[in-house]
Amino acid sequence: MPADSETLDTVRSVTQSGYKWGFETDIEMDVAPKGLSADTIRLISERKQEPSWMLEWRLKAYQAWLAMEEPHWARVEHARIDYQDIHYYAAPKKKPGPKSLDEVDPELLRTYEKLGIPLKERAILAGVEGADQDGYVEGSGQIAVDAVFDSVSVATTFRATLSKVGVIFCPISEAIREYPDLVRQYIGSVVPVADNFFAALNSAVFTDGSFVFIPKGVRCPMELSTYFRMNARNTGQFERTLIIAEAGAHVSYLEGCTAPQRDENQLHAAVVELVAMDDATIKYSTVQNWYPGDAEGRGGIYNFVTKRGACLGARSKISWTQVETGSAITWKYPSCVLLGEDSVGEFYSVAVTNNRQQADTGTKMIHIGKGSRSTIIAKGISAGRSNNTYRGLVKVLPSAAGARNFTQCDSLLIGQECGAHTVPYIESRNRSAKIEHEATTSKIAEDQLFYCRQRGLSEEDAVNLIVNGFCKDVLKELPMEFAVEAQKLLAVSLEGSVG
């Protein structure tokens, strides 16, 4: 509740400043030449000091990708992407660790400041020696951050506290070197290299991302969080995230994104793989706020992501919550493969499109285990001349006796020129399965706005209130801090959509 007045402030500040996070950082970079070839992949693998199996895995993915075609089934349109016109590797130049914040590149600090990262964390992120020593106070509600600054994770915080309970949270490049057996066992096990065009591309050229391992019976003592930022001009971002929760383990992970304003369209093709064993729970929350382009849609991010979780164990649970407000184009279907008996998959989503944005997003729930259950709550909000599509698949295999799914898809239209589309696919091959689907489409009615304004709310505040009400079932699934952030983002992204 207290977020509302903040939401209003944000709207006001953003009205005056345009895209709040549209800044760009200028730091010395180590950049590979443009273009994709086996040599580019060898260069990435070499820079990352990877073992040879990793390079081979990448090259195999590259071969698969060469034989694939860019998919065009989604309800999105974009200019042709020239895959040879992209830098596949860019890293801030490594220097010996600075002694204090004074020695840190002020540009980098400013970037962190604009991202709203607290000072202490900024020091840790910037790699100030010793900044992570006296750190974390148990139970203080802190959040561990693994900042992906362009392609290299500059630093990781709160590692010490986490390692005490055996949790591994580090850049995936480091995990490949330090925990090769774990990585080798699970990478590509949920999203195979040749799963789809963008996943294959990612597998070939991914530069960094996060690795999380929660050992048996451990409840991760804090929220784990990554700030993704795209920074170098024309550097496609190919993040790779792998999260493994052993039997009885619990983890909540948050991915938040902001990006600098720029002219060229930027491709982002991440892959996220989650693995949950018996009784394990993984909660993966995303607040996505990449630059959506200007009012005409010029210059926004292309977000083509493959996210999938495997509920391998009995009673395991994977829950995806996403608030998608940014990007020019979003193509994203976080999915759950429910293999374990009585395993649970959840998908809670708010997708907002304004101006010329296009979003084609949804989920896939694949029921294989007996008694597996899934819940899908998808809220689409379209304004301006945008297009918003929910695309969902619920598939029940013959083995999934007693499987259940509940799907609720609601669309809210603001204005006359936008579009909302719902494309549910249901395939049930077990008679005992129960699948329920509900869908609604509504508009913000004039009389709702008038009622609010008669009580003293401005038109914009009224829209925010109504939109937040519409999204409530999803927002309440987010960790508290991020729910507040998400409300701000909703307000910002719908700014100027009425009146």
Next chain:
Amino acid sequence: MLDIHGLTASIGGKAILKGIDLSVPAGEIHAIMGPNGSGKSTLGYVLAGREDHSVTGGTVTFEGRDMLSMEPEARAAAGLFLAFQAPIELPGVNNANFIRTALNAVRRAHGESELDAVQFLKLARAELKRLAMPDDMLKRNVNVGFSGGEKKRNEVLQMTLLRPRFAVLDETDSGLDIDALKIVADGVNALRGPEFSALVITHHQRLLDHLVPNRVHVLAGGRIVRSGGPELAKELEKSGYGAMLAEAA
């Protein structure tokens, strides 16, 4: 406090208000009665600034200010409150959050500090108690799944929390049981004072028993055809509009 002169308004090109003259001095309560479709609700909406009701002529001044040039939210901030004949549902919007957001918007407009959730709840619970309404009224979504009577009570709750200087109550007594009727009257009477005025639209004398008006006006065909003291309402109750309208024609 409120002065209406020669007010004409139309909806979708159709003239509905055909020249209203009405003054409500500070501290007074005036009742408006009249047959269905005579323009009573339209008058309330026009005063509140509803955009699809176009004002085609006349003036409305509120405490000396030209109210017709103000946005609906500015009128609310100036102290105007309209209790809707058919209150609007806001799905997913928590009632407490809604009223607090509204109250804070009005407080901000007056340069007053905003109330946090705790301060507001304290205030709201006290008000609920006074109005003999259940606590869960605040927890529910604005008017969603409310019975007809509950919606009307919720309008009264909002009114007493927002403390307007001028309230228009559009048939707030319709659909209320006897006890609730008294609660509505108490709500208005609680605000009553030299700084508060109200326009009470009603079809029933019984509300006016609890809420004795200074003046009663009869609206018919978009015009005020008769005005009088509280006894006018009693007369209407007995003989209906027919005789009076024939006489006015």
